[in-house]
Amino acid sequence: MRPLALDAELQKAVANTRSVFAAEACSCARVEPGGAQLRFVAADGTGADAILGVSIPVSRGIAGWVAMSGQPIVVSDVAADSRFARDVAESTSYVPETILAAPLVDMDGEVAGVIEVLDPQARSDHSGHDLAVLALVATQLASIIRLSAMYDALGTGLLRTLADPERSGGFDEALSQLAGEDTGVALDDLASAFREVAGGGPAAARLAERILREIGAYVRGRV
Numbered sequence: 733m734r735p736l737a738l739d740a741e742l743q744k745a746v747a748n749t750r751s752v753f754a755a756e757a758c759s760c761a762r763v764e765p766g767g768a769q770l771r772f773v774a775a776d777g778t779g780a781d782a783i784l785g786v787s788i789p790v791s792r793g794i795a796g797w798v799a800m801s802g803q804p805i806v807v808s809d810v811a812a813d814s815r816f817a818r819d820v821a822e823s824t825s826y827v828p829e830t831i832l833a834a835p836l837v838d839m840d841g842e843v844a845g846v847i848e849v850l851d852p853q854a855r856s857d858h859s860g861h862d863l864a865v866l867a868l869v870a871t872q873l874a875s876i877i878r879l880s881a882m883y884d885a886l887g888t889g890l891l892r893t894l895a896d897p898e899r900s901g902g903f904d905e906a907l908s909q910l911a912g913e914d915t916g917v918a919l920d921d922l923a924s925a926f927r928e929v930a931g932g933g934p935a936a937a938r939l940a941e942r943i944l945r946e947i948g949a950y951v952r953g954r955v
Contacts, residue, residue: 779824
């Protein structure tokens with residue numbers, strides 16, 4: 733019931749990121765429930781179709797190393813790096829020479845995924861500026877993923893309350909119920925997530941506003 737398709741938002745983000753870096757490809761993998769696997773949910777450029785939907789153990793590859801360490805990295809010669817999962821790259825029919833990668837770290841310091849840029853156009857031998865830009869993108873993606881999860885939890889509370897014919901049901905009641913249950917989502921966290929996303933610039937502010945408008949429209953349609 734979220735007002736945005738998360739994978740579609742991530743897909744647009746990796747396409748824009750690839751353009752910014754003039755890279756051959758860009759992909760985003762999310763940490764799956766349980767934390768043992770990374771699943772590629774968005775990709776753009778060479779090999780994109782082949783990598784979408786692929787899952788790898790979080791202990792494998794440069795993406796896995798970034799997810800486990802929580803640190804961004806630049807690998808200028810992947811063939812010489814023991815962390816590189818060559819078989820995964822070969823399965824996409826594209827083996828990069830250079831990889832930039834950054835973790836998607838949420839507000840609680842948890843890694844939600846990894847974004848990778850493959851063979852970006854060289855600028856000062858990939859200085860710290862490149863990683864700083866990628867880290868900023870990763871922060872925004874982590875905020876969107878967390879906000880999406882919170883919206884799902886909020887929607888679950890609303891639907892559960894409204895579907896119960898023995899109770900009056902309503903938005904206020906759903907909020908109270910959600911706040912009082914052990915859902916892993918606190919309402920102040922939800923507010924903070926909205927602020928964080930809205931502070932990411934005009935496009936991010938429009939995204940946060942759209943979500944709020946969708947919630948309001950949904951509630952007005954049920955009363």
